[in-house]
Amino acid sequence: MTDLLVMICVSLVKTVGLLFLVTLPMVSYTVYAERRVSAMIQDRVGPNRVGIPLTLFGFKRDIPFFGLAQPIADAVKLLLKEDFTPAHVNKLYYWLAPALAMAPSVIAVAVIPFGSQIWGEPMVIANVDVGILWVFAVSSLGVYGIVLAGWSSNSKYPFMGCIRSSSQMISYELSLALSVVPIFLICRTLNLPNIVKYQIDHGWLISPIWLKGISFQHGIDFPALTASVFSAAAFWRFLLWIPLFISFVVFTISMFAETNRLPFDLPEAETELVGGYHTEYSSMKFALFFLGEYSAMIVGCSVIVTLFFGGWHVPLLLPSTMENPYSVWGVIVGLLHIVAFFLKVALLLFLFIWVRWTLPRFRYDQLMHLGWYFFFEIALANILVVAVILAFMPK
């Protein structure tokens, strides 16, 4: 009985900590980063004013602090805005949709291993064997929020947005799921912590060669180093890397479509659809769509990091296993692993932002064409290639 209580408490602490201390602040600062990075890409400055408002307390000057308080000001603004429900909407679904858009992306966080362990406790909320299937199943529910929002708004632009969203989902879900099948063929598991473990033992899946024999404790072990570059095993590894890289590209591009980011932001398409599915929303309901979109991005990046970039693993600098996880050093390393994981996620988020402010939007038919004619086939062929390589690869 006490064991169960402890387990529930620990999971609650992990859930609340991950959600409210990491994911949601990360969402608001991704919005801030998006605004600053887009500004810099366009030779502007971006929000750099909102800091500590000392003038409110009678001081002469504010401290701008690079505008880092901008997300807080935005949140306050969104909360205080009038929450308007138009008369012509279907009230039930209109109110349901923002929550449905927000919830799946938050739920999907549950299976992602965001750190090694702290105090002997593995840093994943739900260590389940279906791992990645859970992510796919739950995150594709996010489209219901968008579809319901578009349909219940009873207005033509949101409706077009929701039609686009659902068809985009159909064209991309397939290649999204198929493109990662090679990883499961190689790792022989769907469990995300185990995939990270595989990458710690065999090297990150994104990396064509994996150097071994370098460590701080033992210096450089040259025979092992040479063997990790020039050997039959290294050759097979490189051979496997080619389809893995392809699946990385396909998966990432599908993730762009899945999270409705440019160049595939057809459901929103500000310039065509006046904001798309959330045209009729205001205040916190609108903010929930925003939160949902950005936390979907964070989850997507976390999945990419977990599958291809070794999760929380930092080679050379940090030990991946601790002799004594209960010591202070063990806890520090555990925390550093979490930091490393979210740093990798942040770098990928930068890629998302960078791509968004570079590429124009695809046309509707081009997107379907790309999804059905290219990525679907490439992902399928990729599975076959990996299977063949694995069949001939010596054990």
Added chain:
Amino acid sequence: MAYSVPRPKLTLSEKVYLPAVVAGLLITIKHFFDILLGKKKITMQYPEEKWDGDLPPHYRGAPTLVKDEHGRERCVACQLCEFICPPRAITIVPGEIPEESRWRKVEKYPESFEIDMIRCIYCGLCEEVCPEQAIFLRKDYAITGLSRAEMVHDKQKLYELGGVMTGLVYKWNEKK
């Protein structure tokens, strides 16, 4: 008649998008780092940085009244500026210079001179029309106020902004 738009023949590298995508990404990241590292600076952080030193000599800021080097007001209340002002921002109440005054020959002076800076369009016609060179557009551009009344510049404020202007003045001239 039906007309089909000729589509350009794309090469393979154009068809797979990726080279163009990478080229675009390189362009944007270059802009990003140029701004981030301060290699290129375009935006002026307004309240902290101002253009004031670099304003061109012909810059038309707020219209002001000027005095001459002896501290005498140049305006003779002829009201030409009031009549030419396109948005009718200027209101002048002329007053008579008393008989016993030394400057009786000037005849009139502005009892009150008001420019409504909400109306002013900074066209500079008042400066151009003034026969006594009494009204000048100075370089002040940040004219602010919390009420409409505050935005009406009276004579005192106009002289404060205008200051002293030396040089050619007609009305004090004995021969004229």
